Amino acid sequence: MSNTRLVVLISGSGSNLQAIINACQSNQIKGEVVAVISNKDNAYGLTRAANAGINTRVLSHKTFATREDYDVELASLIDSFNPDLVVLAGFMRILSPDLVQKFNGKMLNIHPSLLPKYQGLNTHQRAIDAKDDVHGVSVHFVTEELDGGPVVLQAKVPILADDTADTLAQRVHEQEHIIYPLVVQWFSEHRLTMEADYAIFDDQPLPAQGATYPK
Numbered sequence: 001m002s003n004t005r006l007v008v009l010i011s012g013s014g015s016n017l018q019a020i021i022n023a024c025q026s027n028q029i030k031g032e033v034v035a036v037i038s039n040k041d042n043a044y045g046l047t048r049a050a051n052a053g054i055n056t057r058v059l060s061h062k063t064f065a066t067r068e069d070y071d072v073e074l075a076s077l078i079d080s081f082n083p084d085l086v087v088l089a090g091f092m093r094i095l096s097p098d099l100v101q102k103f104n105g106k107m108l109n110i111h112p113s114l115l116p117k118y119q120g121l122n123t124h125q126r127a128i129d130a131k132d133d134v135h136g137v138s139v140h141f142v143t144e145e146l147d148g149g150p151v152v153l154q155a156k157v158p159i160l161a162d163d164t165a166d167t168l169a170q171r172v173h174e175q176e177h178i179i180y181p182l183v184v185q186w187f188s189e190h191r192l193t194m195e196a197d198y199a200i201f202d203d204q205p206l207p208a209q210g211a212t213y214p215k
Helices: 015-025 044-051 067-079 097-102 123-129 165-188
Strands: 004-010 031-038 055-058 085-088 107-111 134-141 151-158 192-194 199-201 211-213
Touching (some): 004 015, 004 044, 044 055, 067 097, 085 165, 107 165, 123 134, 123 165, 151 165, 151 199, 165 192, 165 211
Parallel strands (some): 004 031, 004 085, 085 107, 151 211
Antiparallel strands (some): 107 134, 134 151, 192 199
16 A cells, blocks of 8 residues: 655644654654645745655745636646645635645645634634633535535534633644544545545544544
């Protein structure tokens, strides 16, 4: 069984990227990160990739007239590395439908909420403002609906009485760094696929909220 080729897209510090690199190096993930692509040239994740000997590319969106023009070039760049899986790890751009379709069933994202709650931004503050007692993070396949693709795995984090968005985010990050490599591992082991509107794990359809970590 050949190693799964991963291309990771980032915009920032790349802490989830680092977790995935570590999981590849420890053979938790049966694969390797063959390239890291950022839309920002100052993203610290590029340094993380370079330190691990991984190819890096910067494709700035600022030089393109439209989102679609950028995504055509981005799709071509991703394709040049012949990936089995595209991993969005803090890539702060909404993808055009054509790009999403091109990598249908081969693109994962992580979102800091218990989807379908709190799609979009500022999820931690929104959960606190809603007086929720639990928050968390979801790994999902990417579809044309923003943060709306089939959920694979969720981890829950209690919201404490004195939590701020920052303290809550820190605890959510800890869970992100566990469950994102785990889902990539499942994909690399050919245990995870996507059907039309749901994920399949070990030949069983997952519920709408995906599996829960820890089980």
